[in-house]
Amino acid sequence: MTAAQRAPARRILRPQDTLSADEAKDVLDRLDMPRNEAARALPDGLVCHRILAPASRLETLGHGIRCRELVLDGAAIARIEDGNTITYRLSARACHRLTTLPAGLRAGIVDLRDCLALETLPPGLSPAFLDLEGCSALKALPDDLLLRGGRLNIRDCALIGALPQRGSVAGLDIAGCGRIDHVPEGFRVTSWIDVAGSGLTEPPPHLPGIGLRWRGVPVDARIAFRPHELGIAEILEERNAERRRVMLERFGFETFMEAAEAEELDRDRDPGGERRLLRVDLAGDEPLVCVSVGCPSTGRRYFLRVPPTTTTCHQAVAWTAGFDDPADYAPLIET
Amino acid sequence: MPYENLTTFFGKPVEDFQSGMEAWDFERAVPRFRVEYDSEDNVPAMLGSYAALPGAEATDALVIGYWQGDDSEGTSQPIVEALVAYAERFPNLRALFLGDIISEENEISWINQSDLSALWPAFPHLEHMQVRGATGLALGRFEAPRLTALIIESGGLPRRVVQEALAAGAPELRHLELWLGTDEYGGDSTPEDFADLFAGRLFPKLNTLALRDCAYADDLAAAVATAPVLERISTLDLSLGNLTDAGAEALLAAPAVAKLARLDLHHHFLTEATMTRLAGLGPVVDLSEQQEPDEYAGEIYRNIAVSE
Numbered sequence: 001m002t003a004a005q006r007a008p009a010r011r012i013l014r015p016q017d018t019l020s021a022d023e024a025k026d027v028l029d030r031l032d033m034p035r036n037e038a039a040r041a042l043p044d045g046l047v048c049h050r051i052l053a054p055a056s057r058l059e060t061l062g063h064g065i066r067c068r069e070l071v072l073d074g075a076a077i078a079r080i081e082d083g084n085t086i087t088y089r090l091s092a093r094a095c096h097r098l099t100t101l102p103a104g105l106r107a108g109i110v111d112l113r114d115c116l117a118l119e120t121l122p123p124g125l126s127p128a129f130l131d132l133e134g135c136s137a138l139k140a141l142p143d144d145l146l147l148r149g150g151r152l153n154i155r156d157c158a159l160i161g162a163l164p165q166r167g168s169v170a171g172l173d174i175a176g177c178g179r180i181d182h183v184p185e186g187f188r189v190t191s192w193i194d195v196a197g198s199g200l201t202e203p204p205p206h207l208p209g210i211g212l213r214w215r216g217v218p219v220d221a222r223i224a225f226r227p228h229e230l231g232i233a234e235i236l237e238e239r240n241a242e243r244r245r246v247m248l249e250r251f252g253f254e255t256f257m258e259a260a261e262a263e264e265l266d267r268d269r270d271p272g273g274e275r276r277l278l279r280v281d282l283a284g285d286e287p288l289v290c291v292s293v294g295c296p297s298t299g300r301r302y303f304l305r306v307p308p309t310t311t312t313c314h315q316a317v318a319w320t321a322g323f324d325d326p327a328d329y330a331p332l333i334e335t
Numbered sequence: 336m337p338y339e340n341l342t343t344f345f346g347k348p349v350e351d352f353q354s355g356m357e358a359w360d361f362e363r364a365v366p367r368f369r370v371e372y373d374s375e376d377n378v379p380a381m382l383g384s385y386a387a388l389p390g391a392e393a394t395d396a397l398v399i400g401y402w403q404g405d406d407s408e409g410t411s412q413p414i415v416e417a418l419v420a421y422a423e424r425f426p427n428l429r430a431l432f433l434g435d436i437i438s439e440e441n442e443i444s445w446i447n448q449s450d451l452s453a454l455w456p457a458f459p460h461l462e463h464m465q466v467r468g469a470t471g472l473a474l475g476r477f478e479a480p481r482l483t484a485l486i487i488e489s490g491g492l493p494r495r496v497v498q499e500a501l502a503a504g505a506p507e508l509r510h511l512e513l514w515l516g517t518d519e520y521g522g523d524s525t526p527e528d529f530a531d532l533f534a535g536r537l538f539p540k541l542n543t544l545a546l547r548d549c550a551y552a553d554d555l556a557a558a559v560a561t562a563p564v565l566e567r568i569s570t571l572d573l574s575l576g577n578l579t580d581a582g583a584e585a586l587l588a589a590p591a592v593a594k595l596a597r598l599d600l601h602h603h604f605l606t607e608a609t610m611t612r613l614a615g616l617g618p619v620v621d622l623s624e625q626q627e628p629d630e631y632a633g634e635i636y637r638n639i640a641v642s643e
Contacts, residue, residue, distance in 0.1 A: 029355075050380055066384050088383055088420060108420025128419045128453070150419050150453045170475060191452035192476030213477045216493060218531035239523065240495075 019043050033058075070107075082122075108148070121145070132157055133173070155194070163187050174198040175215050183207065195224050212245045227251045232259045241285045253290045254303040256280070264310045265289070271296040275313040277306075291316035337467075337488070338437055341367070345396035345430035345463060352385050355550050359385065361393040367435060369400025378402040378404030381419035386424040396430035396463075401440040403447070410471055412449035422457035429460050429481075434467030434488075444490040444520040448472035455479050462507075468519065472496055478504035486512040490548070490642040497528050501537055508538040512545035514575070515555075517642045522550065526558035533562035545572035545599075549640050552603075556582030565591035572599040572619065575640035580609045586616075593617040602640045604628060 009026060013019060013033040017018030028048035030151075033056045042051070042062040054073040061070075061080045066086040072095055079100040080090075089109040092098055098115045104124035112118060116135040121142050128150030132138060139159050140248035154160055156176035160328045163172075163180060168188040176178050176194065180201035183189065185206045192211035193204075198213065203210055203221050212224045222229050223243075227250035235251060238244040250258055262278035269275065280288045286308040293313075294301050306316040318329035340351045344365045352366040359366060366385060368378045378399060385391060397418075403409040411433060411497070418425075422630035431454070436446055446468025452475025462483045466472065469489035472489065474496060479485075482505040491513050492602065500513060511532075529546070531537055544564065549555050552573055555578065571592070573582075583605055586592045588631045595618040602624040605613070610622045629636040 017612050049383070068387075088417075089379075109416050128422075128457075149422070150416065151454050167454065170456060171450065191450075191477060209476065243477065317424050 013039060019046070109150075111164075113153075149190075173213075174200070192218075201225060210272065211236065214250070217242045217246045219243065219246055223247055223250055232256065234282075236260065239284065244282065244285065248288065252303070253288075253305060254301070256288075257290055257292075257303070262290075265310075266314050270294075270313075270317070272299075277310065277313045277316055277318070279308075289316075291320070293317060339429060340400065340437055341432065341435045344432055344435075345626050347396065347474075349398050349435075351400075351458055353380055354381055354384060357386070357388070359388055359390075360617055361390050365396040365398055365430075366394075367398040367400050368402075369435070370402060372401075372405060372406045372440075372562040374404055377413075379413050381526075382414070382417045382421060385478050386421040388444070391424050392426055394425050395427050396432075397425070397428065398432045398435050400435045403441060407445070408447065410447040410449045411451075412416050415449055415451055415454060419453045419457040425458070427460060428458045430463035430465075431458070431461060432465040432467075434465075436467055442490075443468055443488065443641060444470055446470060452476060452477065469493060469496055469516070474499040474503070476502060480504070481507055483507050484510040484512075486545075488511070488512075488514045488548075488641075489520075489522070490514070491516035491518065491522030492524060493521050494524045494528055497524045501529070501532055505538060507540055507570065509540050509542040510545070511538065511541060511543070512547065512550040512572070514641060515550070516548055517550040517639060520642055526551065526554050529555075529558065533559055533564050535563040535567065543566055543570040543572065544568050545570075545574075547572055547575045547637050549573065549576035550639050552576030552639075553582030557585040558587035560585040560592055562591075565589070565595065569596040570599070571597070574599045574601045574603075576602065577626075577637040577639050578603040578605065579637065580606055583609045583613060587612055597621075600628060604637045 007272045009028050010030045011028055013036045016038050017034045018039045019042060022082050024043035024046040030050045030163045031048045033053040036056050040059045041225055042055060044063045044066055045209040047066045049067060050069045051067045052071045052129060054071050056075045057075050061084050063081060064083055068149040070086045072092040073091055075095055076097060078097045080102050082102045084102050086105060086107045088107060091111040092115060093111055094114040096116050099117050101122045103122045105122060108127055109129045111131040112128045112135060113131050116137060118135050119137050119139055123142055123144050123222060125142060126148055128148045130147060131153045133153045133155040135157050138157050141160060141164055145164045145242045147169050148307050149168050149172040152169045153173040154177055155173045158176060158178060160177055161179040163183055164187055165184045166186040170191040172189045172193045176197045178199050183204040189207055190212060192213050194213040197213040202225055212219050212221060212222060230247055230251050233246045235244060236245060257278045260280045262280045264276060265279050266277040278290050282288055289308045289310050290303050290305050291313055292301060292303050304320050306319050310316045315326040318326040321329055322327040343349060347365045349367050350364040352368055368381045370376045370378060374587050399414055402414055434446055448468045449472045450473040455477035460481055461479055462481050464482060465486040469490040469492045485500060485508060492513055515524055546555060556573055556578060578600055598618040599621045601621045604626050613620050613622060
C-alpha cells in the first residue's frame, strides 16, 4: 500500500493535569483523561478526533471544540455549549447533571441514556442512532428531529407523548412509553418496534409485517396485543424459553394456572385470605411455580412467580418479601 | 472454523487499513479493519479515519476483522452503528464481510454479533453480505433489493435468525448459505423451518442452496431431496455436517438431485460403497474429507466441522 503513515498525536491527561491553550494549536488524534480531577473545561478551539473523558470532572466542554467522537459517560458535565462540533458520536450516558446540548449537533450517534436531568433536546438533531433510554425527565422529542435510518430508543421515557412526524429508523424502542399510542405515518420503521408497556394497541397500520419485540424478546402481534387469544397448548409447546416467559406474562399467570390444570403444592390462610402454591411443568425450562395471595387491605388477588424449589405458601411469600430463609420472615402486620 | 483470514474479497485483494494512513488506493484493494488483541485502536475510529479520506465514496467493499481487542464482551454493535453513521461516505458499497475472524483470534461461537437491522436500509446497493458468528446476531426484518449472496457462518445458528434470513425481501438472491451448527452453541433450527424455502416459495432466482455444518444433516437431506426448490437450483451444498448413509439414500433416490450440476457433501460420515454410488449419480460431487465417528464411553459421536 502506498499510504503515507504518521504517528497519531495522542495526549493523556494525568489526574492533576489540565490542557493549556497552547496545546490546542495542533490537531490531536486522541485525548484520554483517565481519573482526571483537574480539568473543568477543554481549551477553546481544540481539534481532536477522539476525546475520551468518561467519569471526568469536566463541567462544560469549552468553546469551538471540534471532534469526531466525544465520550463523557458518567462525567460531571452540565453543559455542552452551542458552537461545539461533534461529527460522529456523542456518548454521555449517565451524566446526571447534563441539561444543555448544542444546537445543530451533527453526530450520527447520540447516546444520552440515563441522563436524568435532561428535560429538552436542542433543535437541529439528525442522528442515525439516538438513545434516550431512562431519560425520565425528558418531556418531548424536538419537533425538527430527523432520524436517519438507525435506531430510536426512548425506553422508559414515560413523559414523552409523541414520536417524530418524519424520519426513518430500523429499530424503535418505546417500551414503557405509556403515552405513545401511535406511530405517525411519516415516520418509517423498517425492522422492529419494542412495544412492551407502550400505549400502542395494535401494529401500526402503515407498517405491515413489522417485527415486534417485548422488552427485547421477539414476539408476534397476538402476544403483544391480543394475549387472550393465546392457547394453553401453544404456550406449553413454545420452544423458546424467553418467548414463553413473555407469553405467560401477557396471558396472565392466574388464567394460565387455572387452564393448565396446575398441581397444587400447598394451601393455607393468612390475613389476606386463602393462599395457594401452584406448579406447572414446562418442557426445557424450570417448572412454573406461582403463589396466589390476597392483599389484606384491598382484597385484590395477586399471582406471583417464585423459585421452582418452593414447597410452601409461607416460603413463597417470604421469598417475595426478600427472605431466602422463611424462618426469618414473621410479619407483625401486613398492609 | 476457518483458519485463514481473507486474502481476496469481491474480486480484489484485501489489505489492512492502519490507523494513521492518510491515503488509500480505492480501486486496487478492499480495506480490512481490525485490531490486535492488545491494541488501543478501535475499529469504529479506524472506519472514521478511512471515511474521512478524500475519495472514500468510491469504496465498493469493506471487510471487518477482529474487533474485540482486550474486551472479550465487545459486540459488533458499535461497528454496525459506525457503518450506518458513515453510510453517506459509502454510497457505492456493494459487499460487506462482518467478521473475518479466524479461530486463532476468536472461536466462532465467541464472536459477539449484534442487531444488523440498520445496515440494510443504509446500504441499499449491497450485493454480497457475509457474517461470521451468530451469537447475539439478529438480521431484523429487511429489504435488500440487490442482494445476490447472503452468507452466515456460525457454529450454531438460532432458529430466529434462520427465520429472519428466509423472510428477507431479497428478490435477486442467488446464493443462500447458512451454517446451521449445533444446539450446544445455539443452533436450534429444524428441517421444518425450511418448509417455505424447500417448497420453492422464496427467492425466485436462487441458484445455490448451501445449508452447511448441520448437526441433523440426514434429516435435512431427506427433507430437501424431494423439495420442489431443487428443480430450479444447480448447486446443493450440504457440506461440513454429519451426513451418513441414511441421508445419502434419500439423495440417491431423488430424481431432482441427479439433475443438479453440483453437489457438495465434503466433511461427511459416508461409507465407501455409498460414496461410489453418489460419485456416479450425475452431478459433480465433492466427497472429500470423509470422517470417522468418535467413540467415547460406548457412545458414537459424529461431529460437525464447526461448532465452538
